[in-house]
Every structure is written in C-alpha cells, then in structure tokens.
Amino acid sequence: MPVVVQQMENAIVRMMDDLERALKKPPSERRWGMVIDLTKCVACDACTVSCKAENKTPPGVNYTVVIKEEVGTYPNVRSTYLPRPCMHCENPPCVDVCPVSATWKNEEGIVVIDYDVCIGCRYCVTACPYGARTFDFGEFYTEGTPMIAPYETAPTFEYGEERTRTKDESPVGNVRKCNFCIQRLHEGLLPACINDCIGRARYFGDLNDPDSLVSELLRERYAFKLKDELGTDPKVFYLS
Amino acid sequence: MKNKGLSYAYWTVVIVMLAVGAVGWYWRVTVGHKLANYGELIVWGLWVAMYIYFIGLSAGAFLISALVYAFGVERFRPIARLALFTALIALLMALLHIWFDLGHMARFYEVYTRPHFYSMMAWMVWLYTSYFVLLLFEFWYETRQDFIRWGKKPGLTGWLSRLLALGSKDMSPESRKRDMKVVKVLGSIGVPLAIMFHGGVGALFGVISARPAWHSGLYPLLFLVSALVSGGGLITAIYAFIAPNRGTAKHTSLVSDLGKLVLGLVLLDIIFTFAEYSIALYGSIPGDVAPLLQVMTGPFWYVFWIGQVGLGMVVPLILLTLKSTKTNVFWVGLAGLSIVVAFVGVRLNIVIPPLSVPELNGLVEAVPSPRMTTQYVPSMMEWFLSIGIVGLGMALFALGYSLLPVKPETKEA
Numbered sequence: 001m002p003v004v005v006q007q008m009e010n011a012i013v014r015m016m017d018d019l020e021r022a023l024k025k026p027p028s029e030r031r032w033g034m035v036i037d038l039t040k041c042v043a044c045d046a047c048t049v050s051c052k053a054e055n056k057t058p059p060g061v062n063y064t065v066v067i068k069e070e071v072g073t074y075p076n077v078r079s080t081y082l083p084r085p086c087m088h089c090e091n092p093p094c095v096d097v098c099p100v101s102a103t104w105k106n107e108e109g110i111v112v113i114d115y116d117v118c119i120g121c122r123y124c125v126t127a128c129p130y131g132a133r134t135f136d137f138g139e140f141y142t143e144g145t146p147m148i149a150p151y152e153t154a155p156t157f158e159y160g161e162e163r164t165r166t167k168d169e170s171p172v173g174n175v176r177k178c179n180f181c182i183q184r185l186h187e188g189l190l191p192a193c194i195n196d197c198i199g200r201a202r203y204f205g206d207l208n209d210p211d212s213l214v215s216e217l218l219r220e221r222y223a224f225k226l227k228d229e230l231g232t233d234p235k236v237f238y239l240s
Numbered sequence: 241m242k243n244k245g246l247s248y249a250y251w252t253v254v255i256v257m258l259a260v261g262a263v264g265w266y267w268r269v270t271v272g273h274k275l276a277n278y279g280e281l282i283v284w285g286l287w288v289a290m291y292i293y294f295i296g297l298s299a300g301a302f303l304i305s306a307l308v309y310a311f312g313v314e315r316f317r318p319i320a321r322l323a324l325f326t327a328l329i330a331l332l333m334a335l336l337h338i339w340f341d342l343g344h345m346a347r348f349y350e351v352y353t354r355p356h357f358y359s360m361m362a363w364m365v366w367l368y369t370s371y372f373v374l375l376l377f378e379f380w381y382e383t384r385q386d387f388i389r390w391g392k393k394p395g396l397t398g399w400l401s402r403l404l405a406l407g408s409k410d411m412s413p414e415s416r417k418r419d420m421k422v423v424k425v426l427g428s429i430g431v432p433l434a435i436m437f438h439g440g441v442g443a444l445f446g447v448i449s450a451r452p453a454w455h456s457g458l459y460p461l462l463f464l465v466s467a468l469v470s471g472g473g474l475i476t477a478i479y480a481f482i483a484p485n486r487g488t489a490k491h492t493s494l495v496s497d498l499g500k501l502v503l504g505l506v507l508l509d510i511i512f513t514f515a516e517y518s519i520a521l522y523g524s525i526p527g528d529v530a531p532l533l534q535v536m537t538g539p540f541w542y543v544f545w546i547g548q549v550g551l552g553m554v555v556p557l558i559l560l561t562l563k564s565t566k567t568n569v570f571w572v573g574l575a576g577l578s579i580v581v582a583f584v585g586v587r588l589n590i591v592i593p594p595l596s597v598p599e600l601n602g603l604v605e606a607v608p609s610p611r612m613t614t615q616y617v618p619s620m621m622e623w624f625l626s627i628g629i630v631g632l633g634m635a636l637f638a639l640g641y642s643l644l645p646v647k648p649e650t651k652e653a
Contacts, residue, residue, distance in 0.1 A: 061280075062607050066606060067602040067606040068605070068606065069602045084603075097358075097360065097361065098359055100350040100351055100354050101354055119342050119350055120342050120344045122283040122284060123359070128450055129599055130599055131598065134280050136343075137276070138273060173344045174343055230449055
C-alpha cells in the first residue's frame with residue numbers, strides 16, 4: 001500500500017513513462033489495460049466530458065459513462081459510482097458476431113472498428129454485455145438552432161484518420177465505441193479520460209509490463225472485473 | 241380473383257400502401273436513421289421484427305412445398321407451386337426490410353466479399369442467398385413447361401412466359417420427367433437448407449449471451465416451429481380464399497386437410513412457447529424474467545395475450561377442432577389468417593423486449609439521451625416503409641398470381 005500511495009503523487013508522469021516504454025516494444029507485446037479505483041471516483045463526469053471533447057461524439061454516442069446508483073434506504077444511503085468505458089475484452093463477444101469483420105481486437109489488445117467497412121447492422125451492439133457500443137444516428141446537439149456549433153463539425157482523429165461528420169458519411173451510420181484513444185496513445189499521450197480525471201481514479205498502461213503502474217496496482221490491491229462470469233475477460237479492472 | 245370488385249379493392253389498398261411506402265422510402269434515403277425510433281438500448285426495432293417475420297413465412301411456405309417436392313406427399317400437390325412462389329415473395333420482403341435497417345445500405349455487398357464466418361449473421365446471409373438461388377431454379381424447373389405452354393397466350397402473360405421460358409422449347413414428357421427429377425433434388429437440398437437458415441436466424445439471437453432472454457438453446461428450434469406454423473397458416477389462408485376451384489369438394493377437402501396440418505403445428509408451437517416461457521420464469525434470472533414480464537404485463541400486454549395467445553393459439557385451436565368449423569373453408573382460412581396476423585406480434589416480442597433490459601443497472605440514467613430508453617414505439621418512417629414493403633409484396637404476389645402459372649389449378653391441368 002505505501003508504495004502505491006507514494007507513486008500517486010506523480011501518477012501521470014509515471015503512466016506516461018510506462019507508455020513510452022511500452023511504445024518502444026513491438027505492438028504485439030503490449031497489452032493495454034485500464035484500472036479504475038472506485039474508492040476515488042466522485043462521479044464528476046470529467047471523463048465523460050473529456051471523451052466527448054476528444055472524440056467529438058454526437059448525442060447518444062458515449063464511449064465512457066459514469067453509472068450512478070443509490071444503495072440502501074434513507075437515512076442509511078450511499079451512492080455508488082461506476083465509470084464504464086469499453087472493457088476491451090480478451091474474448092470480445094462483439095467481435096465474434098460482426099458479419100463483415102469490421103471490428104476486431106488489434107495486436108495491442110484494443111477492440112477497434114473500421115468505419116469504412118462497418119455496414120451498421122448493430123448486431124455487435126446487442127452482443128456487448130456492457131452496453132459499450134453505440135450507434136451513430138447522425139444527430140447533432142445543436143440541430144434545430146440557427147447554426148450547428150463548430151465543435152460538432154470539427155474533424156475527429158479517431159484511429160489516426162481525419163473525419164468530419166456529415167449527413168451520411170462514416171462514422172454516421174456506424175457503430176462506435178471507446179478505443180482507448182488509440183490516436184493519442186500512438187503519439188505518446190494517455191487516453192483523454194485518464195488525463196482529465198480530477199480524483200486520479202483512472203489508470204492506464206501496459207498490462208504485460210510488470211513495472212507499469214497498472215500492473216503494480218493490480219498486484220497490490222483487490223481488483224474485480226465486470227460480468228467476469230461471461231468469460232469475456234475484460235481488460236478494464238475495478239479497485240474497491 | 242374472379243370477383244372484379246374485390247380485385248379493385250385489393251389493388252386500391254396495394255396502391256395506397258405503395259404510396260405510403262414511397263414516403264417512408266424518401267425519408268429513409270434523404271434523412272436517414274435520425275427518423276427511426278429504435279435507439280441506443282433497443283437498437284433493433286420494427287424492421288428487424290418484420291424481417292424475421294417474413295423470413296419465417298418464407299421458410300415455412302417452402303418447407304410445406306417440400307412436403308410435395310422432396311417427400312412426395314401428393315395430397316398437397318395442388319398447393320406446392322403456390323407455396324414455392326409465396327416463399328419467394330416473402331423472402332424478397334424480408335430482405336428489403338433488413339436492407340433498409342442497415343446503417344450503410346450501399347455496403348451490403350460486404351457480407352459476400354468479406355464474410356466473417358464466426359458470425360451467425362454472415363452464415364444466415366450466405367444460407368439465404370443459396371436458398372434464394374435454389375428457389376429460383378426450383379421454381380423454374382417446376383414451371384418450365386407451363387411457361388412454354390403459356391408463351392402461346394396473347395398479351396403480357398404470353399410475353400412474360402416466353403421471356404421466362406428462357407428459350408426452352410422442349411415439351412416432351414421425358415423433359416418433364418427430367419424437370420421433376422431436378423425439382424426433387426433441389427427440393428431435397430432445400431429442406432436442410434431451409435432448416436439451417438431459419439434455425440440460423442434463431443441461432444443469431446440464441447448465441448447472444450449478453451441478452452439472457454435470447455440466450456436459449458431452444459431458440460433455433462422455436463424459430464423453425466414458428467416458421468412452419470406461420471407459413472402453414474399463410475398457405476392455408478391463401479388457398480382457402482383465392483383458389484380458383486373454390487366451392488368444389490376437392491377444394492374443401494384439401495383446405496380441411498391443410499387445417500389438420502396447421503392444427504398439429506399450432507399444438508407444437510404451444511409446447512415450445514410454453515417450454516421457453518415457463519423455464520425462464522422459473523429460473524428467475526432478472527435478465528430472463530424482465531423481458532417476459534414486459535411481454536405479458538407491460539404496456540403492450542395485448543400483443544401477447546390477444547395477439548400471440550388469442551389469435552395465434554386459441555382462435556386457430558378452436559376453429560380447427562370444432563366439428564362445425566374444421567371442415568368449413570371460410571373458418572379454416574380464417575384460422576390461417578389469424579395465425580399470420582398473430583405472428584407479427586410474436587416477432588415483435590422476440591426482438592424488442594429482450595433488448596429493453598439495460599446490460600448494467602443504472603446505464604439508462606447514465607446516458608443523457610432520448611435514444612437511451614427502455615421504451616420503443618416504431619416511428620412514422622418505420623411504419624411507412626414497412627407498409628410499403630408489404631404493399632410491394634402484395635403487388636408482386638397478385639401480379640405473379642395472375643400472370644405466371646402459379647395458380648393451384650394449373651398444376652392439375
């Protein structure tokens with residue numbers, strides 16, 4: 001415990017060092033993973049917002065959300081918060097069902113989607129046990145106002161590809177999901193939600209590297225995975 | 241359709257439906273998915289339900305035609321060709337529905353160029369494509385000589401028959417014998433194919449472990465049984481109400497025999513449905529029970545109790561067992577029609593309620609979007625487009641019925 005607490009102070013620096021080390025390895029030797037400390041989450045939704053800003057996701061499309069629940073009966077109540085990005089499962093059921101191989105687990109362990117291939121059948125959305133996949137219906141937040149706000153039509157750089165959302169060009173009509181900000185990772189930056197977490201509840205790094213902060217946290221603390229019984233083997237871990 | 245007045249009424253309805261469909265199609269193409277009411281939780285809606293509805297009708301109708309072509313049950317010979325033709329039209333209606341449902345309609349070909357055979361959906365597409373091709377060939381070999389015969393007729397019928405004969409001129413009995421052999425082979429291949437592809441549609445849902453209500457080994461079998469019931473009901477209704485030899489003893493006796501077949505299938509369907517519901521309810525797993533409770537006691541309870549149970553089970557059960565109705569063409573036909581209507585509800589209840597249960601508690605509240613909702617009622621665009629597709633199917637059926645040799649009597653001639 002003391003070791004970890006000490007490293008918390010410069011966790012961002014530590015994780016960026018981890019990242020740099022991981023990027024020097026061949027991609028197939030990395031295994032990206034996320035660790036979320038539920039005892040530190042305050043449900044501020046900074047992750048939700050930074051994800052929206054980074055990926056410019058439209059209404060309905062959410063790569064990460066914070067599920068808030070009340071437990072108990074008044075006056076003995078407590079709130080629980082559960083941030084939920086994509087779990088990047090080792091055995092992703094969403095990948096199995098895609099009829100056109102438009103989604104797969106890449107060699108770094110990220111479940112990705114090829115927007116130019118996806119036919120928008122939404123079968124993968126039904127197959128995800130975590131509700132982590134959403135369909136882009138082509139909506140805009142500022143639709144019906146005098147002008148679509150520029151932040152909605154600014155290009156995104158998901159998967160390192162520059163794309164501008166228009167009426168029926170991909171990613172509109174596609175299924176979309178969290179990709180651990182792969183475009184940032186490859187530039188040596190942490191996923192947006194990791195950077196912006198005000199309580200430092202989210203950690204990210206290479207699970208294959210025993211010296212990474214995420215590996216260390218998983219050694220030191222009790223961690224659980226969501227719906228582990230389904231055999232999906234998530235790569236997002238929760239500390240409680 | 242000897243009755244001119246009825247024929248006019250039919251075509252008026254069809255044209256109105258096509259016009260409504262054109263509006264839906266215009267919306268779908270110009271505005272897109274934005275106008276649909278399915279959302280982020282209930283990601284599949286009316287179109288997927290209609291898709292499995294029509295694909296079930298197609299598989300069911302085909303399997304009934306296979307009774308004759310593959311298994312040699314001569315009793316049903318007069319309806320075999322009609323059943324085959326119905327299977328073809330129903331398949332087209334199914335494919336149109338699922339095509340409009342895609343996010344990128346222009347990319348549908350990818351299921352052929354880059355199939356992922358670990359996906360039940362890819363299997364399904366490949367199987368029903370094979371089935372479609374098989375249907376076309378089987379239909380052609382079955383009607384080839386009639387096309388040549390009809391080619392001598394004047395007007396559109398003759399022209400169409402000459403076109404569809406594809407230059408074939410051989411009217412010899414030997415060639416008919418060869419045709420029938422081909423039809424028998426194709427029909428026999430078609431049986432496992434129809435079982436595989438429709439069982440496959442059930443498996444498409446059954447393999448989804450994320451939705452406990454779908455994840456049941458009974459699903460592929462349930463789909464097959466319901467295909468047979470709904471297809472049987474449809475063929476019975478069509479034959480009872482529009483066969484040219486209505487009123488003859490032959491017609492009445494065949495209708496009542498079809499009624500017996502449908503009765504057996506309805507009983508089978510009741511057993512399957514009861515097994516599926518009772519086991520799930522007893523197990524009490526929330527993801528399993530919640531959709532079923534919604535089906536039975538939710539805002540659309542009547543779809544289950546009046547539609548699925550009433551029209552789909554009780555009404556046909558009564559009409560097909562009562563002495564006074566089971567040999568009456570009108571009542572048996574009505575029993576078939578009642579099943580055909582009820583199965584729209586069956587399909588809606590398969591697709592929608594299991595999707596309305598959030599994968600994680602609190603997920604719906606966590607996503608501030610009107611599309612993240614447990615409620616779903618199809619939008620105007622969805623209804624319009626479906627109505628249009630049904631209208632198109634009815635138009636094609638009526639055109640084929642009057643211009644092609646598919647009438648039950650042609651076979652007997």
